[in-house]
Amino acid sequence: MAKVTIPIGPQHPALKEPACFTITLSGEQITEVDMRLGYNHRGVEKACEERTYLQDIYLLERVCGICSHAHSSAFVQAVEEIAALEVPKRGLYIRTIIGELERIHSHLLWLGVAGHEIGFDTLLMYSWRDREVVMELLARISGNRVNYAMNTFGGVRRDLTPDLCAEILAAVDILEERTKYYIGVVMEEVTLIQRLSGVGYLSHEDAVARGAVGPTGRASEIASDTRKDDPYAAYPYLDFHTVTDNHCDVYGRALVRVGELMQTYKILRQLVQELPDGPIVVKAPRKIPAGEALSRYEAPRGEDVYYVKANGTDKPERVKVRAPTLANLASVAKMMENNYLADVPIILAAIDPCFSCTDRMIETLNMDSRAGRLTDFRQLRQFSINWYKKRGLDFTALNKKLILKQDS
Amino acid sequence: MKKPGKMLSEVLKSLFKKPATLRYPYIKEKMPKNFRGLINFIQEKCIGCKICMRDCPANVINIIKIADKKFEAEFKNDQCLFCAQCVESCPRDTLEVTPEYELATLDRSSLKVRYHAKPDAETKTEPQVEIK
Numbered sequence: 001m002a003k004v005t006i007p008i009g010p011q012h013p014a015l016k017e018p019a020c021f022t023i024t025l026s027g028e029q030i031t032e033v034d035m036r037l038g039y040n041h042r043g044v045e046k047a048c049e050e051r052t053y054l055q056d057i058y059l060l061e062r063v064c065g066i067c068s069h070a071h072s073s074a075f076v077q078a079v080e081e082i083a084a085l086e087v088p089k090r091g092l093y094i095r096t097i098i099g100e101l102e103r104i105h106s107h108l109l110w111l112g113v114a115g116h117e118i119g120f121d122t123l124l125m126y127s128w129r130d131r132e133v134v135m136e137l138l139a140r141i142s143g144n145r146v147n148y149a150m151n152t153f154g155g156v157r158r159d160l161t162p163d164l165c166a167e168i169l170a171a172v173d174i175l176e177e178r179t180k181y182y183i184g185v186v187m188e189e190v191t192l193i194q195r196l197s198g199v200g201y202l203s204h205e206d207a208v209a210r211g212a213v214g215p216t217g218r219a220s221e222i223a224s225d226t227r228k229d230d231p232y233a234a235y236p237y238l239d240f241h242t243v244t245d246n247h248c249d250v251y252g253r254a255l256v257r258v259g260e261l262m263q264t265y266k267i268l269r270q271l272v273q274e275l276p277d278g279p280i281v282v283k284a285p286r287k288i289p290a291g292e293a294l295s296r297y298e299a300p301r302g303e304d305v306y307y308v309k310a311n312g313t314d315k316p317e318r319v320k321v322r323a324p325t326l327a328n329l330a331s332v333a334k335m336m337e338n339n340y341l342a343d344v345p346i347i348l349a350a351i352d353p354c355f356s357c358t359d360r361m362i363e364t365l366n367m368d369s370r371a372g373r374l375t376d377f378r379q380l381r382q383f384s385i386n387w388y389k390k391r392g393l394d395f396t397a398l399n400k401k402l403i404l405k406q407d408s
Numbered sequence: 409m410k411k412p413g414k415m416l417s418e419v420l421k422s423l424f425k426k427p428a429t430l431r432y433p434y435i436k437e438k439m440p441k442n443f444r445g446l447i448n449f450i451q452e453k454c455i456g457c458k459i460c461m462r463d464c465p466a467n468v469i470n471i472i473k474i475a476d477k478k479f480e481a482e483f484k485n486d487q488c489l490f491c492a493q494c495v496e497s498c499p500r501d502t503l504e505v506t507p508e509y510e511l512a513t514l515d516r517s518s519l520k521v522r523y524h525a526k527p528d529a530e531t532k533t534e535p536q537v538e539i540k
């Protein structure tokens with residue numbers, strides 16, 4: 001059969017974020033996948049070097065809207081390690097509580113998106129309605145529904161009152177009830193089981209070879225969880241277990257996520273009941289002594305890695321972000337092989353991708369040779385000026401007018 | 409038991425429930441007490457240390473000295489990310505969070521606000537009135 005190559009993306013109704021997949025098909029079946037990222041590069045790492053540590057927390061928090069706390073925590077942990085700050089235990093507990101609440105809202109969001117991708121919009125509506133419980137709670141604790149801004153160097157910014165603790169426990173009860181219902185749906189609803197079983201298969205060996213992380217890896221029986229492997233914050237004091245599954249397909253990934261939700265409720269109960277007294281933050285210096293640190297954090301999508309290098313000033317010399325999606329992208333190509341074209345959205349959604357968090361660079365491709373080329377800012381600017389000139393748009397006059405207006 | 413229509417009873421039950429959504433803008437959600445909304449500046453308290461300016465991650469605040477020990481602030485609220493770091497950094501509680509969240513506007517410049525000083529009775533310094 002003749003091979004057909006079709007592009008999916010960068011702008012595509014099935015993808016929520018820009019990424020480009022060039023898919024080679026034989027009939028309906030995928031034989032080869034080529035991926036291109038970098039459409040949403042925002043220069044976050046460079047921007048960090050231009051700002052103070054304190055400002056970087058808020059910038060890095062915005063790497064991802066869903067796992068904002070994961071990114072700020074990973075960064076804050078690295079800096080605390082360099083500055084040898086001892087975070088009070090209460091601060092660690094509160095940081096972990098926010099992290100786990102974030103995991104709930106992220107997994108419920110994923111459940112809805114996965115339902116939506118397979119045309120099961122009822123699931124989307126109900127899981128997102130229940131997600132409101134945790135969003136509301138986060139707003140009450142931190143003052144915002146997303147980008148909670150709870151982290152600061154040496155602890156957290158806001159304390160938990162006994163009222164809020166009671167509210168968390170009450171919300172956990174409601175959510176646990178609902179999650180049990182969703183587990184029932186995932187385990188019993190035949191349309192869901194048949195639609196997801198065997199789709200996006202990633203064997204244990206492939207998952208290991210391609211370094212899958214988070215629920216994607218755990219659904220292929222990789223029992224890796226940073227909270228267990230390299231416990232940070234309050235995790236050394238907690239009792240929970242890592243949820244794995246041997247289905248190795250999208251169905252397995254759904255089971256892992258709902259299973260993980262149940263563990264999260266267990267963790268939250270322990271955290272709130274054992275919340276120690278005392279201060280929530282220690283004072284951090286503005287200038288961080290020279291040094292470097294690598295920090296790992298189990299974000300809802302998998303392991304989030306931060307590298308920070310300090311040079312003794314109030315601005316970091318280098319910040320490196322490795323979002324979990326990047327680690328899972330290598331597996332996506334493998335998962336898609338021999339699947340049907342119609343399965344592309346759900347296979348992709350099953351890793352819970354976050355392309356804007358992942359994009360760390362742009363590469364321009366030469367259209368004829370497909371060879372990569374690096375462009376600096378000056379060239380890029382000149383290129384755009386010429387591009388518009390060719391189409392009869394000249395901004396020179398407009399620019400002059402603007403400058404005049406600014407001066408006056 | 410594995411059969412289709414697991415969610416059917418839930419769906420039918422919702423027919424008799426109130427909608428989960430609110431009819432905004434007719435009905436508005438009340439924000440929690442410490443919601444991080446629009447930042448307010450209490451002009452009399454400011455000592456002009458400019459710590460807020462230095463810590464703001466989005467270059468929102470500009471503190472302007474208008475007379476001896478008298479400071480005004482200009483806020484570019486269209487850039488603000490409502491992190492409330494300025495509120496925390498200020499040593500004099502000059503800044504505070506408000507529950508105001510309905511800031512959508514068609515005119516970006518309307519989000520640029522200047523907090524003017526009250527005319528001083530003794531020194532008779534008139535605050536500059538300059539707002540774009």
Ligand code: SF4
Pocket residue numbers: 447463464465466467468469487488489490491492493494495
């Ligand atoms: S809330 Fe944050 S962004 Fe807004 S003015 Fe204050 S420090 Fe700046």
Ligand code: SF4
Pocket residue numbers: 453454455456457458459460461471497498499500501502503
């Ligand atoms: S930190 Fe507070 S007192 Fe200092 S300049 Fe800013 S508003 Fe004024």
